[in-house]
Structure formats: C-alpha cells, structure tokens
Amino acid sequence: MRRWLTDPWLAALLAVTALRLGAAALLPLSPDEAYYWVWGRDLQPGYLDHPPMVAVWIAAGTALTGDGAFGIRLLGPIGLALASLAVAGAGNALMPRLRPGRWAALLLNAMPVTNAGAVLMTPDTPLFVFWCLALWAVARLHASGDGRWWCAVGGLAGCALLSKYTAVLFGAGLVLWLLAEPTARRWWRDWRLYAGGALAALVFLPVVAWNATHGWASFAKQGGRAGAGREFGLRYVGELVAGQLGLASPILFVLCTVGAALAGHAWARRRDAAAGLLAALTLPAAALFLWQATGSRVQGNWPVVIYPAACIAAAALTALPWQRVGAVLGGVLTALMLVQAGFAPLALPRSADLTLARLGGWPDLARAAEEARLQANAAFIAAEEYGLASExxxxxxxxVPVVAIGDRWDLFTLPSPPEGQGGIMLRSLRRGDGPSLWPGAAPIGEITRSRHGVEAERYRVLRVETPAGEQPAALMPRPR
Structure with a gap:
C-alpha cells in the first residue's frame, strides 16, 4: 500500500478510482443498467442482447453491497483501475526503450468514453477490462518470447468474448499480426498457441450452448446488425466521426488516429513487430466500423476497444505537448459530463443533454406511477419497454408487482404474472400511437419524467388486465 501512496502515478490512479466509485454511487441508473441488473437476478449462460459477463459482474457487486447503484456498478471502477495498469504494462513491454505505458494509461483515463464506461455498468465495461488485460498478456508474450503466455491470452480473450461479441475483433487482429509479422509466424508451429485458442473457445462455450437451445437468438440478433442497411451513404460516417470526437475528446481522438497510422507505417517500413501489433489491433477494427457506418448507424460506444492500443501508439509516437493538452481537455470534458449527469446545473433540453434522456427523473417517475396505480386501484404496474420496466x-x-411484456422475456426464467388481475401500463409517447402489445389496453391519463423541471419523456397510462394474450410477460425481480 505504501508504494501506491508514494508513487505519484499510482496514487493518482487510486484517487481517480475513488472518485469513480463515488460517481457510481451518486449517478442515477440508466435503463440499460437497470435491465442488466435484471440479468444479474436471473443468471444464465446467455441473453438475447449480449453474453452474460455483465450479469455476473452485477450479481457479484450487488451480493456485496446491495441492489443499489453502487452495487450494480461496483466492479466497473475497480476493473478500470486494473485495465489502466494493464495498458501501462503493455506499453512498456512492447516499447521498452520509449516506455510509453504510463502516458498511454493517462491518455486512456482522460477520455470521457472511458470514464463513462468506468461509472456506468454495461457489457462494454467488462469487455474493455478483459481486452486491456488480453493486450497486456500479448505484450508480455512478445517481450518475453515465452509461449506459456498464450494460455493467459486465450483465457482473457475468452472472458472478453464472454462480455460482448465485439471481442472477436481482438482475435481477428491478433491472427492478422501472426500472419503478417515475420517474427511472429513461428508461433504457428507452437502447440501453446492452439492451447490458448482452445481455452478461449472453452470459456465461450456456454454462450454457444445457450444459443443452441434458444434458437440461436443472440447470434441472430447481433449478427443481423452487421448486414443491416447496406445502402451506401456518408450520413452515418460523419455521425460516427463526430461522436468519437466527443466521446474520446477532440485532441485525444486525433492523437490516437495519428498514433495508429504511425504504428502502421513503422510496421510497414521498419518491420517493427511491436508497432505492428498495435496497428493490427486498431486499424482493421477502425476500417470495419467505418464500413459499417456507410450503411447503418454505429453506436458511439462500439469503437471503444480500439483505444487501448491506439493510446499506446499515441503515447509512443506523437508529440508530448499535444498529449498533455489532450489529457487536460479530456479531463475537463469528463468532469463537465459527470457534473451535468449528477447535478444538472445547466437546464438543457433533452435534445442537447444525453444525461437527461438516459438518467434523469426515474425515481420521481416511479413515484408518479405508484400514485396512478393507487388512484386506479390497480394490482400491478407494467411496461412494454424493457428499460422502463427495469427502472x-x-x-x-x-x-408493488412490476410486469414486463415482450418477446425477449420468453428467453428468461422469470415467473409469469398471475392471471385475472387489473393493472396499469406506462407507454412512452415516443413509441407513437401504434397498437399496444397488451390487448385491450385503455388510456386513462399521462405522466411525465423530468429533472429539475426539464422534461425528459412523457408516458401514457393505460388500464390493462392479465393475461396478456400471446405476448410473453414476466414478473420482474425487486430489490432485496
């Protein structure tokens, strides 16, 4: 512990982790986080949307500290501290002469998207942590030449894949490096490479087994995104680049882009194997996201896996003064984002404030919904939207029983709601006036979700009665 307190870099990391834990306890939960909390109360080897690692992390955190925001998010800040150490170690192992590790970790920790991932618990959080740990293991493998590291690479990459399917890009980049880098091709003759691959497959096997018994639901859902909307256009490309400028912060995004490009150049011109590894883990994935954006929207959080290797390249190959300015700007933007999310000092409309749209007003909405339930003498409250039902x-x-309705709940093992009861259902006006999933739903009023008087969303209140026809429905878990 003394080393953590006497080493300025380690002390700063400890302080940042403490601040993130405080923010995790303070900030309201987003609908997605509430939904993943439901996963944690119904642990399975797979789910419709993603593999199960985020559910395991939430279940562990809530078992330790309860079903509040702090418990749901507990492992995020701790995991990001480990990821920071891994990136620092990977940078120094890959480039021992320059030793860019700590600066790479600093750049990574200054990014708003990294801090959001440290505080908000989504599948990207464990994915990011295990990606960084796998990068560290590959770096140790390259630096030491010890093939036993392949087992660590395989196990950690398998855990990343158990977090989110995007982790397949790590394996693809690694295979590209093994094929294209002359000094790495010798590993194809080493049985330990295949042992690592087998270990990764073994870790991921429960997800495959779950899909096999559930109509390949998760693979079909996520695989379908890759081919969606293939009519060529540049609208989403501009949206993707603009989003990364904001999420990574402008200067750090440019530094990472330049650093990755310079790493590719060093690999091509000087046959720098370490730079080649960084290029292989950034440039192909970036090209894939850009290609996807020519036909459909790429969510801003998807490319986050590019940044660990890109930050090492930026720290090693770009100008230090710009790195300092970029780190300061990124830190300021992160602080502004967290302050707005927690305290909302600026009364911005929903269109200009993502924190309002995702985080604002949920406890007050629940109180208003409970008042509507009591006035209607209803037995339960229901919702069609999975995030709303989870909140x-x-x-x-x-x-108070909470009922969720929709096809996805057929893949859970949650109990069904009792028949013959009357309840109310909340339905966002953003869903339009189309037919409800709940047959016979009759509108009886409206309620609003807001934060400090600024409207986030309005909901129609409808009277409903179980059973809900052929639509699957589930009785949601409640905090313990």
Missing part, C-alpha cells in the same frame, strides 16, 4: 422494478415501493 420501475428498481424504484417502485417494495411489494
């Missing part, structure tokens, strides 16, 4: 399950008073 209600977290925030409504104990003992």
């Amino acid at each position: 209600l399950a977290l925030h409504l008073p104990a003992g």
Whole structure:
C-alpha cells in the first residue's frame, strides 16, 4: 500500500478510482443498467442482447453491497483501475526503450468514453477490462518470447468474448499480426498457441450452448446488425466521426488516429513487430466500423476497444505537448459530463443533454406511477419497454408487482404474472400511437419524467388486465 501512496502515478490512479466509485454511487441508473441488473437476478449462460459477463459482474457487486447503484456498478471502477495498469504494462513491454505505458494509461483515463464506461455498468465495461488485460498478456508474450503466455491470452480473450461479441475483433487482429509479422509466424508451429485458442473457445462455450437451445437468438440478433442497411451513404460516417470526437475528446481522438497510422507505417517500413501489433489491433477494427457506418448507424460506444492500443501508439509516437493538452481537455470534458449527469446545473433540453434522456427523473417517475396505480386501484404496474420496466422494478415501493411484456422475456426464467388481475401500463409517447402489445389496453391519463423541471419523456397510462394474450410477460425481480 505504501508504494501506491508514494508513487505519484499510482496514487493518482487510486484517487481517480475513488472518485469513480463515488460517481457510481451518486449517478442515477440508466435503463440499460437497470435491465442488466435484471440479468444479474436471473443468471444464465446467455441473453438475447449480449453474453452474460455483465450479469455476473452485477450479481457479484450487488451480493456485496446491495441492489443499489453502487452495487450494480461496483466492479466497473475497480476493473478500470486494473485495465489502466494493464495498458501501462503493455506499453512498456512492447516499447521498452520509449516506455510509453504510463502516458498511454493517462491518455486512456482522460477520455470521457472511458470514464463513462468506468461509472456506468454495461457489457462494454467488462469487455474493455478483459481486452486491456488480453493486450497486456500479448505484450508480455512478445517481450518475453515465452509461449506459456498464450494460455493467459486465450483465457482473457475468452472472458472478453464472454462480455460482448465485439471481442472477436481482438482475435481477428491478433491472427492478422501472426500472419503478417515475420517474427511472429513461428508461433504457428507452437502447440501453446492452439492451447490458448482452445481455452478461449472453452470459456465461450456456454454462450454457444445457450444459443443452441434458444434458437440461436443472440447470434441472430447481433449478427443481423452487421448486414443491416447496406445502402451506401456518408450520413452515418460523419455521425460516427463526430461522436468519437466527443466521446474520446477532440485532441485525444486525433492523437490516437495519428498514433495508429504511425504504428502502421513503422510496421510497414521498419518491420517493427511491436508497432505492428498495435496497428493490427486498431486499424482493421477502425476500417470495419467505418464500413459499417456507410450503411447503418454505429453506436458511439462500439469503437471503444480500439483505444487501448491506439493510446499506446499515441503515447509512443506523437508529440508530448499535444498529449498533455489532450489529457487536460479530456479531463475537463469528463468532469463537465459527470457534473451535468449528477447535478444538472445547466437546464438543457433533452435534445442537447444525453444525461437527461438516459438518467434523469426515474425515481420521481416511479413515484408518479405508484400514485396512478393507487388512484386506479390497480394490482400491478407494467411496461412494454424493457428499460422502463427495469427502472420501475428498481424504484417502485417494495411489494408493488412490476410486469414486463415482450418477446425477449420468453428467453428468461422469470415467473409469469398471475392471471385475472387489473393493472396499469406506462407507454412512452415516443413509441407513437401504434397498437399496444397488451390487448385491450385503455388510456386513462399521462405522466411525465423530468429533472429539475426539464422534461425528459412523457408516458401514457393505460388500464390493462392479465393475461396478456400471446405476448410473453414476466414478473420482474425487486430489490432485496
């Protein structure tokens, strides 16, 4: 512990981790986080949307500290501290002469997207952590030449794949490097490379087994995104680049782009194997996301896996003064984002404030929904949107049943709601006036979700009665 306190870099990392833990406890939960909390209460080897690692992390955190925001997010800040150490170690192992590791970790920690991933618990959080740990293991493999590291690479890459399917890009980049880098081709003759690959497959096998018994639901859902909307256009490309400028911060995004390009150049011109590894883990993935954006929207969080290797390249190959300016700007933008999310000092409209749209007003909405339930003399509260149902399950008073309706709940093992009861259902006006999933739903009023008087979303209140026809429905878990 003394080393952590006497080493300025380690002390700073400890302080940042403490601040992130504080933010994790303070900030309201997003609908996706509430939904993943439901996963944690119904642990399975797979789910419709993603593999199960985020559910395991949430289950572990809530078992230790309870079903609140702090418990749900507990492992995020701790995991990001480990990821920071891994990136620092990987940078120094790959480039021992320059030793860019600590600067790479600093750049990574200054990015708003990294801090959001450290505080908000989504599948990207464990993915990012295990990606960084796998990068560190590959770096140790390259630096030491010890083939036993392949087992660590395989196990950590398998855990990344158990977090989110995007982790396949790590394996693809690694295979590209093994094929294209002359000094790495010798590993194809080493049985330990295949042992590492087998270990990764073994770790991921439960997800395959779950999909095989559930109609390949998750593979079909996520695989379908790759081919969606293939009519060529540049609208989403501009949206992707603009989003990364904001999420990574402008200067750091440019530095990472330049650093990755320079790493590719060093690999091509000087046969620098370490630079080649960084290029292989950034440039192909970046090209894939750009290609995807020519036909459909790429969510801003998807490319986050590019940044660990890109930050090492930026720290090693770009100008230090710009790195300092970029780190300061990124830190300022991160602080502004967290302050707005936690305290909302600026009364911005929903269109200009993502924190309002995703985080604002959920406890007050639950209180308004409970008042509507009591006025209607209803037995339960229901929702068609999985995030809304999950938020209600977290925030409504104990003992109030919450019912979720929709096809996805057929893949859970949650109990079905009792038949023959009357309830109310909340339905966002953003869903339009189309037919409800719940047959016979009759509107009886409206309620609003807001933060400090600024409207985030309005909901129609409808009277409903179980059973809900042929639509799958589930009785949501409640906080313990």
